[in-house]
Each structure stands twice: as structure tokens, then as C-alpha cells.
Amino acid sequence: MKPLNKSQHALLGLLTLGPGSGYDLNKLADLSLNHFWRESYGQIYPSLKRLEAAGFVVGSKEAQDGKPDRTVYRITAEGEKVFLAGLREPVAPRPPRNELLLKLFFGTHMSRDEVREHLQSFQRRQQDLFETYQGIEQWLETEQAGKPDLPYWLATVSYGRFEAEAHLRWCEQTLELVKEETRD
Amino acid sequence: MKPLNKSQHALLGLLTLGPGSGYDLNKLADLSLNHFWRESYGQIYPSLKRLEAAGFVVGSKEAQDGKPDRTVYRITAEGEKVFLAGLREPVAPRPPRNELLLKLFFGTHMSRDEVREHLQSFQRRQQDLFETYQGIEQWLETEQAGKPDLPYWLATVSYGRFEAEAHLRWCEQTLELVKEETRD
């Protein structure tokens, strides 16, 4: 049995929380993993099929009225086993691809105004993210209090907050570079 | 003319620094963009061909003795134009995919020891990165002093340093979660 890829692993993880259709899983991922993981339909459905072929999940067709049929998937005992094994595998760093830095590297080909615009747009995004993370932390602490998963969920969010903070500090420092207006 | 994709844009950027073969570009990218951008041969060669078909670069075959022939590419005036235009395009955030956080999210399915191992391995990597960035900063400041590009190059490196710092602080905080040994 060939090893799971990351998407399949993530999907199995979500299915440990309860059964669901591809559509449900997409929704759930949106709510829970959103800030550090994203799956699109184009991956979810084929992945579920391959997981089923491998015996890690089972799907059962359910009729609904007014809505299309849906296939609800459940994780199998075999599936749980490979999910748990996968969790223990070491994490491989993924190749970096940072478009902002690529542009900044060629910064001399832009005017200061143009560089500043890139930086400020990034800054706004990070500011938004930072506030979102704070919101989620608050929400988790009040609405999910007592759950055994809570500390881990909080840790994933605080990761985001730490990063956003660092990005904001970097923005401030880097904006100094392009402080003066360009004369024309 | 369809818009450039990111790889093509990066390659054009490298070619503004001087002509080179696919192999040269790979080497150059390794030295310069390495920390925020990575291209593999599988992308470089086909991209160069498409860039040539579009008229943004021209390749000329050169014979060498003892080594295979090589095709050296130069950026054209047209190519410079689209490169500069691309630089001004806003940066799109790319979908997050953080395997460590995915695993941490399901942390209750692991022992504390196992979680700690993941965190510490990440911590070691970030510590290494941090030191590498410091080294590069020093090197840039001494060896590249006076170059007009220097401030931008430094900014790309300090971005990495800021992030690594934040990751290290997050590690310290998060390791507290799994401080105690698991009893068995």
C-alpha cells in the first residue's frame, strides 16, 4: 500500500472527527484548518475515491429530497491506523515560494512608490490576519473551553499570530527603505 | 500574449542580471533566490522554451569541448518590458499548507513525546535558518557593500530572519504544552 499523500492524510484526519461527504469535508476544513491548510474540491473528491479504493474509508450513497444524492464517507479501522502512522512521520519543509520577496529582490527596477505599495498591501493583509487570529483565540477560549484538543488548536492559531506579528515588524523596518517620495 | 506565470517571471528577472543557460540559471537561483524561491529543472527548461516562443528571450546554441552543447538565453527588449510590467502586478497570497500545524491540530492523537519531537525538529531547523540568515547578512554587508541592490537583498534576508525568530519564540511557548514526560 503506497503511502498517503498530504491531502489524503488531512482528509482522514477530518474524518476522525466524524463522517461526511466531500462537500461536508470542504466546509469543515474551511472552518477548522483554514489558516494553515486548504483543500479544493478538485483534490477532495478524487482523494476520497482513492482512499476508498485503498480501504481506508467507506462511502455510502444517501438520497436526499430537493438536493442531489450525497456520498457520506466514514473512516475504517485500517484508515485510522494509517492516519496515526502518518502523524508520526517527520515533517518535510516545503520549498519556499514568496512572490513578495521575489519582487523586492528586484526592487531597484521599481520606483520607491511602487515598492512601498507592495509592502503596504502586504502590511494590510498581515494586520487583518493578526486581528483574525486574535478573534479566533478568544472564540476558542470561550466556546471550546475544556476540550482536550483546545491547547493544540490554540497553538496552531498562535503560530499564525506570531508570524503575522513578525511580518508586521519587518514591514515597519523595511518601509524605512522607501520612505522618501520619488522625485520626478 | 498570455501573462507570465511566476516561474517565467523569476527566470526573466534572473536574465536581467546577465545571459545564461538553464543550468546556469538554476545555479544562480540557488545562490540568490534560494531562501524565498526555488525552481527545478523540470520547470526551468520548458519555461525557457515558452519564453523563447513568446519572443521574451532568445537562445543561442554554443558548442563546448568536453561538455554537452549549451543553449545560452538572453532577455529581449520585449522580455524586459513584460518583466517590468509583471513586477508591478499585485502579489497574490498563496494558499497555506503547513504540515506541522496539521499534525499539531491532531495532537491529541499523539503522545507528548511524539509531539515534542515534531516541535523540536522544527525548532532545530529554524535555529539553523536563523544562523544562516545572519551569516548571509554579514556576507552581503561586507562583500556587496555599495551596490544599489544591497538594501533590497538585505530586506529579503531579514524577512527570513524575522520569521525564524518568531518561529523560535513560538516553539518555546508551545513546547511548554508538552513539557512533562508521558507516563506509561
Added chain:
DNA sequence: CCACTCATGTAAAAAGTTACATGATTCG
């Protein structure tokens, strides 16, 4: 002389995104 790296590149496979299709229902 054997393994490894240099130097050049191709081809196949996997992963991921985007666009489309369909029919009901609900919102303004």
C-alpha cells in the same frame, strides 16, 4: 577503476487550481 559531481537536458507522474454542470431554494 569506481563512485561521484559537473553539465546538460527530457519525460513521466503527481499535485493543485479553475472552470463548469445541475437543479433546488431562498433572498431582495
Added chain:
DNA sequence: CGAATCATGTAACTTTTTACATGAGTGG
């Protein structure tokens, strides 16, 4: 009543990674 959204999923396309191919030189 038209537009948007829900709910389900497929198909096509793009991007990216990985594995392979080749021949010369080089270090042990």
C-alpha cells in the same frame, strides 16, 4: 422574477516534483 447560494460533483488545465539519460572529468 432574477440573482445568489446551497449542495453535489466532474473535467480540463496548470504547476511542480521526481526520475531518468548521457558523457566527460575528478578524487580517493
